[in-house]
Amino acid sequence: MAKKSGGSVVWSLAVPVALLAIWEGLSRAGVINPMILPSPSAVFLRWIAYAKPMMPFDPVEGTYVAWLFSGELLHDAAASLYRVVMGFLIGAGLALPIGLLMGTSETVYRLINPLLQILRPIPPIAYIPLAILWFGLGNPPAFFLISLGAFFPVLMNTIGGVRTVDAIYVRAARNLGASGATLFWRVILPAATPHIMTGLRVGFGVAFIVLIVAEMIAVNNGLGYRILEAREFFWSDKIIAGMISIGLLGLAIDTGLSRLSDHLLR
């Protein structure tokens, strides 16, 4: 088993390593203009510089741990994480109860569904002008846009999850004496949880995309802001370093959600 997975690591790394080597070679040979596409080593060095503390350690300024986390990258990552989590919580927090209600009540579904079908195809990014008009600059318009991004996937999957709960679970539960609220909390909600978890993951993915766009318009820190700033200075190595950081943050969050989902759906 260990041998096999060891072999598969070699296999899965072969192509990326080869590509990096070719890219590095071409850059060093001067074939590629470093302004357009910097070498992997330059990106890596820039990423280190972006990640590490800007000032040398000084005990007067604070503790060693605080100093360790004083780099620009960690500040940006924390700011981005804060925005996406807040926006996601608002969006998913609204979508969940509405979705559960629409899933259980045919009347509510019929009343609200037409409006949702009209609003749903509008990409959250189209709300940027309104978001700035309504919420000004800073975090509020970002929260608004990100929550919009998370809202619809969570809502649609919650409605679908509740509406498609296998009738046999409901039959069995009613047969065993469950009804009303107990039936909902003990049977319908857990039976819909796989769908809802899918909605949360998709919703988070959209929220993350909207996060980066939102950070390019209204704020002055965060990973999205940083790559736009780097473009102003033609720091293409920093743009790529920022993109890699965005990817790593997204991967970390999705892994976390996937673990949570596995735990809930054992």
Added chain:
Amino acid sequence: MSASDAARPEIVIRGVTKVFEAEALGTVVALNGIDLDVAKGEFVCLLGPSGCGKSTLLNAVAGFSLPTSGSIRTNDVEVTAPGPDRAMVFQEYALFPWMTVAKNVAFGLEMKGASKAEIKEKVDGLLATLHLTEFRDRFPKDLSGGMRQRVAIARVLAIDSPVLLMDEPFGALDALTRRNLQDELLRIWSEWRKTILFVTHGIEESIYLADRIVVMTYRPGRVKKIVEVGMPRLRDVSSPEFNTLKRELTEMVMEEQRRHAEAETRPAMAD
């Protein structure tokens, strides 16, 4: 069983008719004028080919889908909704996949509002009875079909329902597991004195289990014949009596099966 018990049957079905409006088939008369009494502690099998309405009748007794006309009374109470006095065991097990075995078994007791201690005692006892003790913390997906059906049986026994409704409960199991569970069911039935209404299309299964076998006709579902199985249990499936009865029942069921096959192929020929 005392004389007064026998005088007042547990399940009384009178003139039950069920009509469906199905898109593809138009109006379907699934059941037509069914009369049937099931005595307390009796084991009755509903036997017939698919489309004879045996599951429809069971669902009507369960209260999932009420008859179009006629009446069903259990224990002198008219059936109007599903309830824990008529516990159902489904072919698809219908265990809750997000609950452990023990939680599944405890569900009905929790719905009743039983105390923690009472639930624990009952669940432990039932798990032991059905040889599930070491699987108590497993989830249904980790169990075989036979084990899952044991859990489903334990789950309905927990609520102590006088009537057990079983909808082809062993239909999805392999032959050996099926026999094993049939014996288990007979043991539980004789120990707990339940009234069982058991739907099957297995002729041998019905003879092996039932006191009486109700053979039903293909659409509209009617009672074709009620057969008493006089043999003592456990019944020997290779005995001459068993096989005489099996031949007789097979003939009746196959007659209905042929009507079923004809009805299925008729629209195709019209095309």
